[in-house]
Amino acid sequence: MGDQVIVAESPPKTLTDRSLQVERVALVQAWSTTSSTGEPTVVKVKLGQQPSAWLRSALQQISALTALAAGWDSYDAKPVSAEMVMEAVEFLIEIAYPDLARPSIVPLADGGLQVEWHRNGIDLEVTFSDEDAGVYVVDRNKRETVERPLSYAAFEVTRLAARLRDT
Amino acid sequence: VIANDAPVADTTELFRRIHPTEVVWDADEDRPRPSSGVFKKIDMSVHIGDVLQDAGLEPASTLEGRPNHSLAALTAGLVTSEEQLVKRSPQPDDISHGEVLGKKSRARQLLFARAARFEVLQEDALDPQVRAKVQEARTQ
Numbered sequence: 001m002g003d004q005v006i007v008a009e010s011p012p013k014t015l016t017d018r019s020l021q022v023e024r025v026a027l028v029q030a031w032s033t034t035s036s037t038g039e040p041t042v043v044k045v046k047l048g049q050q051p052s053a054w055l056r057s058a059l060q061q062i063s064a065l066t067a068l069a070a071g072w073d074s075y076d077a078k079p080v081s082a083e084m085v086m087e088a089v090e091f092l093i094e095i096a097y098p099d100l101a102r103p104s105i106v107p108l109a110d111g112g113l114q115v116e117w118h119r120n121g122i123d124l125e126v127t128f129s130d131e132d133a134g135v136y137v138v139d140r141n142k143r144e145t146v147e148r149p150l151s152y153a154a155f156e157v158t159r160l161a162a163r164l165r166d167t
Numbered sequence: 168v169i170a171n172d173a174p175v176a177d178t179t180e181l182f183r184r185i186h187p188t189e190v191v192w193d194a195d196e197d198r199p200r201p202s203s204g205v206f207k208k209i210d211m212s213v214h215i216g217d218v219l220q221d222a223g224l225e226p227a228s229t230l231e232g233r234p235n236h237s238l239a240a241l242t243a244g245l246v247t248s249e250e251q252l253v254k255r256s257p258q259p260d261d262i263s264h265g266e267v268l269g270k271k272s273r274a275r276q277l278l279f280a281r282a283a284r285f286e287v288l289q290e291d292a293l294d295p296q297v298r299a300k301v302q303e304a305r306t307q
Contacts, residue, residue, distance in 0.1 A: 061294070065188060074184045074233050075212050102296065104191035106202040114204040119194035123277060125203060132207060136273040140195075147273055 054102035054166075058092055065107045078111035084128040087150075088113045091126060095157040101166035120163040126153040169221050175253045177244025180216035180286075181267065182226050185237040187292040192300045193281070199293070199301055201239050201283050203276035211267040215255060216240075218263040226286050229263065235292035239283040249275050 065080050072079070088105070092115065106114045112129030121141040127133055128150070135153040137146040137160070146156065157164065183205065191202045214229045230236050243253050251269035258264045271279070290298055 057296075068188070073186045073189070074236055101194075104202065104294075104297075106191060106204050107186075107188055108204045109208060112204075114202060116191060116202060118191065118196075121195060125273070125277070127204070134273075136277070138274075138277065145274065 052096055052098035052100070054098075054100065055092060055096040057102055058105055059089065061105050062088060062113070065105065065113065068107055072107070073109055075109065077107070077109035080107050080113060081111040081130075084112045084130075087128045088115060088126075091115065091128070091153055094154045097158075097161055099165045100157070100161060101164055117164045120167075122160055122163050124156060124160060124164065126150070126157075169218050169255070171255045171257065173255070175215060175217065175243045175247075175255070175265075177242060177247065179243045180226070180240040181213040181243055181246065181253065181265065182216065182219075182229055182263075182286060183211070183213050183239050183241070183283075184230060184233060185239050185285075187235050187237070187289065187294065190237060190288075190293055190297055192297045196281070197304055199285070199288065199297055201280050203273070203280040205239070205283075206271055206276045206279040209268065209270060211271075213241075213253075213265050213267055214261065214263040215243075215253070215265040216263075218255070218257070218265075222262060224263070229261070230287060235289055237285055237289045237292075238287040240286045241279055241283050245282055246279070249278065 062085060066085060068077075068079055070079050071077060101117060101119060103115045103117050106116065108114055108127070108129055110129055110131050112127060112131070112133075114128070115126040117124045121139060123136075123138040125136045127136070133150045135146070135148050135150060135156050137156055138144075139146075139160075148156065183201075185201050185205060189202050189205050190199050193200050214226070216226065219226055219228065226238060226240070230238055246267050247253060249269075251267050251271075254266045254268055256264055256266050288301075290301055293301065
């Protein structure tokens, strides 16, 4: 799709300080991977300051996704796993810059979650999955493709934040 | 009746049910589309258009009993050009069932997502923000 793939050994230091202090106070309640009905996952997040509007909305959306039962896609999808929920929530908290556009948050058939932005010539997809985790960026303006481990996800969002704004 | 081993023509459409939470808004394309996450599986289930047509069924018939799902379509030619194999694998409750077999890289997943068109889009079931964008785009 793109012409250039950037590879690096480890993620650079975060580019900017956080404008939002968030304290996570409780984790996952329980999860049964054998459940056919998809027991809800409970993740409690305490927000230290008034969060950006999109973060609150995103967390509510994730909460709703945890209620999806096995087979939710009408094929053979697994319920969203508690572990993937926690990873996605931690990521969103890390990049909760108020000016960012609200990302789409999509459940994956393997029990994972995908957080995505598609705007201003950028496709940025962060995949939380046991099978296929990572961050994938297509910058169509620069004809550049970046595929990196999940540890780079916050860095990539921060690097591209100006183009991921809700304009 | 189409034989299970009959080749699938490039122009044949392959339909995939899309849960409302799998629909994203692509601001660059100014339209809703399936998330690339829909197209990850190495053995992705689809419903093959020529079988539906041969049986006198509309593609939307694959949504029966699933009022909130939308239906996306890709051509067989597109997926086979991306090193995928389209296999007919009818099931007792779905004669049109098939699979798109092959490794789907991130680039491929996104390619399929952007190429997909909605045969049926259940707007009322979409995320409210996506629905609002769809309605906004329609009025422009």
